[in-house]
Amino acid sequence: MSAAPPVGPATGPGAPSLDKDPRRIAGMFDAIAHRYDRLNHLLSAGLDRRWRRVAVAALDLRAGARVLDVCTGTADLAMTACRYQPAPRAVLGVDFAGAMLALGQRKLQAAGLGRVVRLVRGDACRLPCASETIDAVTVGFGIRNVAETGRAVEEMFRVLKPGGRLAILEFGEPRVPMIRTIYLWYFRRVLPLIGRLLSKHTEAYAYLPASVSAFLTPDALAALLRASGFSEVRVDRLTYGVVYLYVGRKPAES
Secondary structure, eight states: OOOOOOOOOOOSTTSOOOOOOHHHHHHHHHHHHHHHHHHHHHHTTTHHHHHHHHHHHTTOOOTTOEEEEETOTTSHHHHHHHTSSSOOSEEEEEESOHHHHHHHHHHHHHHTOTTTEEEEEOBTTBOSSOTTOEEEEEEESOGGGOSOHHHHHHHHHHHEEEEEEEEEEEEOOOOSHHHHHHHHHIIIIIHHHHHHHHHOOSSHHHHHHHHHHHSOOHHHHHHHHHHTTOEEEEEEEEGGGTEEEEEEEOOSOO
């Protein structure tokens, strides 16, 4: 598929740092954990819930499946997977931000999902799973925050069983000119301002649009998935390209 040329991130003294050292990124997300979910719903006009449902549906889960949610954050995507029918047997959520995981654990207990979903602190580049033990892997808006994207994709491929599926949600930039212009104005000007005011964090919501602009294009991420061994790779634009859904499958004989 073709895509509009990427627009580079802002540069200069006031630009947010795009350093993706795990300790730095974890610290930033821990600092906004208490407002993270509310801001997600507000800044996406509630569409984030629909995007997650579409991603889980793309996995075509079977009853008793084992699901791994990488960069799980506060476990929203893991919880969405739990509510899919037929329901998975177990969901493991992995993230390196301790405060995000703590909030996610409270949400799981409140929803009665504590026995189905287990959250662990870990690195996407060194997943705490044995090879070929997972039926489906999800990533919701976290792949661009990983320091070594290629290594993380290789790890997801490693842990999947032959025939297992991968679904990645990530922000993008619309291609239709008028929609793109309006969206980028909102994404780069309005969203960081609202995020800063409500989260009380000066950098996190400026980092978001900068990291999206600096991340791999949809074509490049799809190519990376194929180069890592995934087959049947497809890229779906959601909400005019505000979000992209990447779906792939580990071949039955890899």
